Amino acid sequence: MNIEFKKPTENDAKKIATWKYDGIYSFYDNDKTEAKQQWVLNIHNEENTFVMYNENNELIGNCSFSYDDEEKEYMLGVQMRPDLTGKGMGTEVVKAILNFGRETYKFNELVLLVAKFNKRAIKIYERLGFKTIEEFMLHVNGEDKEFLAMKIAW
Template structure:
């Protein structure tokens, strides 16, 4: 079955925000870990038309966010449901997301940022064709963390 992308509903946003909890170090990605991120995700106006629910066989399996940086570049953010992580689904999910972005936005370049401790995700991104651009420090979740900016040429 294919991944399907549709605008995230408020009900889906609340389900993700309050019910998706990751294990161990990955709890960093719990939306409740950062009040500002949580409020942004839950506010329909702020979320606008940039966040998509991803379903497979009618089941919510992920979310995918797309921000237009400029005419040729979009920046993405994504989250796979916690019980599906570490099971080898990341590559297919990311490929589906890239196909979606290319069909809907026709960018020349797709960028993303990932916490450098998340080597599991970085490995998948590199396998798909993302390349490392730079690292930077960002305040989030009550502290400062190192992130890796990556890009994909379409």
């Protein structure tokens, strides 16, 4: 799969804002809270946010890289289009994100947060070399959930 990273457009933001996930993954729905809906509708204004398109010019997901000044580290955010999740392409997509991020931001380590129930994502991250560095509760999308902080270093 060939993935192209682009700056999001307003049209991309409108599409992403409609994404809804099945079952327990509905936690990630982009209309879950007003705050999340507003963030998604404005991702085209975010400096370090990108959309991903496949070789057929189809929007397949988005990612963001933010720098935490306090921790002196880059944080990764990832979202795949709902109908593409659980199809066995996550490792390839995340690997492409990591390569793009390292080329663009020149980081040597990267941290991400993932809901502890999201075993599919955790398996992908572990396969690529991420290690759990912390477990904690976080109030996100109107719910208290257990999260893992995971880190990879090169």
